Amino acid sequence: MSDGLSDGYVLVVAEVRRGLFEERNLDTIGLGKFMQKPVCLLLPEKVSGVDHTTIGKVIKAETEEGNFQNPLTMVSILGKVFESYGRPEYVLFTHSSSGAECAAYAAGSFALPLITDVNGWDRDTGTFFKSYYSDKVFAQCKAAAQPSILTVRSGSFREQVTREASEAAVESIGAFAATEGRAFVEYVEEAGGAVDITKADFLLSVGRGIGSKDEIPRFEELAQAMRAVLSCSRPVVDKLWLPKERQVGTSGKTVKPKVYLAMAISGAFQHIAGMKDADCIIAVNKDPEAPIFQYAHFGIVGDVNKMRDKLLELAKNA
Amino acid sequence: MEIVVFTKRVPVTQEEELRILGDGQSVNLSKLPFRMNDWDNYAVEEAVKIVEKGGGGVTGIAIGDKEADEVLRRAIAMGAKDGILLETEAAPHDPFARAMLAYNFLKKENISFDAIFTGVQAEDDQFAAFGGILAALLKAPFAAQVIGTDTVEKDHLVVRRELEGGLQERVRVSLPCVLSIQSGINEPRYVSIMGVRKASKVERKVLKAAAYAEDAKSLIEVTQWVYPPKKEGAAMITGDVGEVCGKLLGILKEKGVYQ
């Protein structure tokens, strides 16, 4: 067994995408730090962006990310890590497409307890908080044995990341061949062309209250400057200010972005139905009684077009 | 192709206020309507589409109480040829225990399949683990969050997995395999009430889940249920235009959508 790990360690399996160390990994590293355990980071080849002062050790699997994040290969890699370094107390994955995939497969292969989408930890009881019913309630979950496998919700432990004085050493555990059962072929970018507002993380949505079609180009500019996708309510489509594919609502599309910035949208029932599950709803309207303020997380009463112009100015100068 | 689809009956909780009972011991689901897990609609639809194109059959399986028959009827109305209910009053919370139960059933009853589909996750527990654990127990290849089935061959599939930020990953998976299907892969057909009535005439086998529960023990337990921290109404942002815009951009940065 390699030194420094006899006290029990946390194995953080990195999520790497096109050679970049995903920001979500800070939450898995953060949880490990929060639990005050030595943190070991498991990486594939060809990764950039790793801050080696945040972890105690780096274990490198000599294989490319596509094969590394293949759950079948991951099981072999974890087996080798357990063999070489002993079993950790926790194996942490990001709660993401690949993270959850590998975590489940590993849990089944090694018959280990699995708790996913963890966003909190209670030190006294050693239980983990897990969302149920879209965050309406949380379950405090306890694992029956160790190691247990967790996937960690993005944004939940980021502040716990600390830096050590020295950089972690990198140790290799050898190469891993592609598996029979599954092989990585290639990455595919989603086709451009028609806009799919349902895939956007950030929607800038405009309503009838912007006044006229002439105001639209500046909103398009703002959306671009803020890397948002432009969407709208039904009257805007009815008036032909924007095409139908941008419409949010009962007779349009239902969206669940991270941020829904509604500008000059009153909050008619049929519109709300299409966006009420957005993580963060920010409403801007000149009418303080506009129903949308009942559904928004943040509200601003003011002139929408003036705000747009100021935001553009700030965004461009940033 | 013979495809088995696991489907789940879940409570509809959008806009409902959920009550925690008995000082954190359980969640009150008694007055809620139930329906098929949204992701499972996509899984069933994808299985039926593949089979409509290339031949074969789809079987729906549900683990749950008698009422879970509802989702099997729906699967049949969508095109599955039959359904099997593994009946239990209380299906285990732990996806590992459920996957073990499913695994025991498949092995004991010698169920043959080319592929097993599940939804990416269930609306109630959002574990996103059942399919992966089952695949590992079966020692079958697994791909989660499948957003497109590009090629269907006798011995393998080429599928696309949905990653983050609009990126996808194409992978080749040998058969038999397990896939978890992502919403948006297709447009599930509408199931009419008359369609469900017709589906009721197709046999759905009911078996006792307990017969397959040996060594299907839970590895995790829920010790308590809690509410999330309270959210107030819309927090109003005030100030002059410049201040308000500055604060707004700050919120956007915090949410990770603006740098």
Place this chain on the structure above:
Amino acid sequence: MNSERVIACMQCGKCTGSCPEAGKTPFNIRMIIRKKQFQRAVEEALPWYCTSCSTCTIRCPRDVKPSEVIIDIRSVLIEDGRIPVTIQKALENTFVQKNPWGKPRSKRAEWIGKLDFEVPHISETKEKRLLFACCIQAYDPRCMVIPVNVARLLHSTGVEFGVLGEEEACCGNEIRRMGEVGLFEELREENSANFAEYGVKEIITLSPHCMNTFRKEYGDLGIRILHYSEKVKELLEGGSLKPERRYDKKVVYHDPCFLGKQNAIFDEPRVLLAKAIGSDLLEFTRMRENSLCCEGGGGRMFFDVEATYQRNSEVRVKEALDMGAEIIATSCPFCVMNLEDPATEKGLSVKEVSEILMEVI
């Protein structure tokens, strides 16, 4: 099947001539009937244009009932599962939560909380007079004033009434028109069973759509079915409701299709408005049986057609402006919702009749 009636069609074109969708959209009901006569396929998007105004059915000299033929075509598409996604959602929502918006059934009676008096469950009343709220009015913040107003009006005159509360399910009028026969039958069964169980003797509906289906499509319930305007007219003429002020605005009345042309209730809302407003009630040229359909019915509330054209609601608003009206009054929540957006843009208000009454009582 109604489609057998197409054989009687002589292609006179009266249907298309009366259709609110004709000319400006690709929807041509005469042509659709013709295609059905020859058992030709009808383009899948077309049947969804129909607003169920039923003008074609009312005017057809051969009793072909074209609006029913549309429902038949839709029901085939529904059984095939090939329907617009938004219609699918509305139907699935109705199946799960008994209202097309998918709002929780448990919140259906929340509007009652806005009243400052108790409203009993229908089972607790003596006279078994049921006030049927309707999905839109139970859940939509804008339309919620309507049941609140009517409840207040009835309460102030001592008329006893009760509600079904959470047991109320969608009447199914739009569901049947969208072609989901099975779902309509389930809704009808559920509501009818509740009416029977509680011994309901009279139903006061707030939406002409609910009234229409209860009167004509629920079979012989043995229950007196009224639109609230009929009830309130009785109360006004009987003297129990006395307007104390005058509503001093220029008001034009818009006849809803389901109240007016389909159920011949033209006078009652007019009588109420006449008692309430100071000046003469203005009238559209296309009024009463010829009223211009607002395009809210027939599932159009849940489906946006591909064609881009000037909506009838905008035309109606222009007509109102041209005659100098300040308020468009109507007595149907669908009309209210469809007219309000274009009206507000042009500085007009849309008021449901009960809103005007509340200002003067």
